[in-house]
Amino acid sequence: MRLNLSWVFMHTLLILIVIINLLTGLRIAAVHRPEVMLWSAFLPQGSLHSLHFSLGVTLLTLSLGYSFYRLYAHRFLQSPKRDKTQTRYHKFIILLGYTCLCILLLSGSLLYLGILPTDLLLNSHYVAALVLLVYIPLHAGSYFVQYGIKLFSTIFIASNQARKANVNFILCSIILGIGLFIFLSKTAPQTLIAHKIDISQYIKIDGHANEKIWASIKPQVVHTFGGANFNNGSTDIRVKVVQNEIEAFFHISWDDTSHSLSHLPLHKTKTGWQVLENGFYHFDEKTYYEDKFAIIISNNCDFAAANTAHLGPKPLADKPANWHGKGYHYTTDKSTTDQSIVDLWQWKAVRTNNMILMDDNYIGGPAQVRAGKRRYTAGYQTDAKQSGAYVMNWQWYKPNGIVPKRIPLDTSVLQTTGNNLQYDKLFPVLPWDDTKPYRAEHDTFAIGSTLPSVLYRSNRFEGDRADVRAFARWNDGQWSLELSRKLVTGSQYDISLKENVCLWFAAFDHSQTAHTRHVRPLQLKFR
């Protein structure tokens, strides 16, 4: 039996789409689903989002083409007779496959568009992908068992029936696909309006956002997903931007039911001091961490954070693997002009909020490997700084016990709460001058005492790292963050805020590296 060319074409394309999107999709899932990490050895590494979405568009085209084929094929394409091969078992399995593909297409498109809350969409996309994985042996495997290798010639070699009509059908589908692709890539970014305000209008960076201007602007809502904690890893972010031609001001709020200020507290146990942690040793702390929020600003509007997200334990052959196996951020642009870096601001509820600052970082090309650094971070770097404003309160971090660096002059800020630790009540930072060096001989703390882990050496960053002013308040399940930066800073590690730059937002719920994400960038438009 021979099948017609259109069928062979569509079926082969579908096989490719399913295999590649399962592999790329599972690698994407591994970023936030530890159970997928088990299969890491089989999954591709590197920059995979664009490929996944391109094949998503191909699948969309294919489904449109296939509907047309089902409706009209009998008229001119001569559909094959195959009632003998499709037993009831196979009919049922194929129906299952179609259901999965429909769910994947629908949920994938909605995730891509970013117009609905993402929690349920992402989970259905994932479950449908897993069922599709099982579908492969049930469908292809059982055909193989039935017919053996002669099956391959049946599905990959087409008959000569209605050759011309079939070729035309295929060409039309390809043109449709290219058209859709161009249309979608042109409309990829969403718009984020920076409203013009007068220079005389004063906005206080205090997180209250009680200036009148804020009430008059409609927020742009960004549905983000794939993080740790939150509501199944998803949260909604609301963004407002104004600018006075010198500075831009942002008011950003996001949902977070837990106000997390307990940052890797030190805890005295019978065997000595320990850092309370759950994943910190492999740089993926998800419990004892402060809340954070990050913004990316880039001249490049490609998917996956300006094409900086490269997934997998070792996406670069000549650079070290990462500890958590999830991936790295780095740019791939070979030129080293300031246009090729990506600006990254990071607000930290404990370490930077008390300084009324946001940490100003950037993502560049993969950095040189340094023998003394246990954590290689590829392109993710901090901007030039004159002095480190905060240091961690241990002499050297070890998972099985540490020696504190300093203790408070006034030990009443310490907590001894026995088995009933209330970390959130712990004073989160210690100013250097209110402390003295820790000496083991004088350690009279009771078992169960906790000490803050963040020491402020000074209450400001200096240099380029202090370009972004920011302050946030938590109230009733929401963080409200106000921030400002000059439109143009002049630093080679910053990107200017101007028409058409792209932005991404990521929220961290008491986690170190696991953050939420969204698919399409927001493109800044000045009004």
Next chain:
Amino acid sequence: MAMIFRMIILLMLIVSIIMTAFNVNQTKPTATIGQWVKLNTTGVPIANWSGPWSCILDKNTGLIWENKDDNEGIHDANWTYSWSDGQGLGIENRGDCNFDNIRCDSQDLIRLARQEKTCGLSQWRLPTAEELITLINNTPPAGDPVIDTDFFSNTKRGAYWTADSRQPLKGFYRFLGQGATTISFIKGKKTATPYRNAAYVRLVTSERK
């Protein structure tokens, strides 16, 4: 018969995929070996990624360098010193440190490090300019001092004394006559500096462990 055979092939394929997934080791980073070796308080080498450490051995030159800390002891990186050789050359006690509640000069640190036997060694001294320059690393992360701070922790972006004394002073300081050479870890610049100025110190020793 053939169908059963193919069924077995299929099952074996699936089982072997699952078994491989469980057996393949996850890629984990491993430390590379470089020029620097950390030594603990008693001078025993420790691994690159462990700590704390008190000295750093340079495998290229064989020199052992003092590591700096921030715990307000004698090795605190924040203390500054005037230059003195303890025998009349230089100017004593013009730097800021908090040991002894007096002000400090380079000779004080040398004396205390020798007394303490930092890393079990007792021939601590100021490095020559030629020696100190070997620590310069011209590709630090943005804004860091020009040194490998993963080993030479707490290094300041500022001037460090060398043993090279009797250097003619230039420009503004010419009226003071002579001074000693400092190396700045901002950009690695070498300058003749008046003995009375306050600069940082990193000691070295040529003893063998």
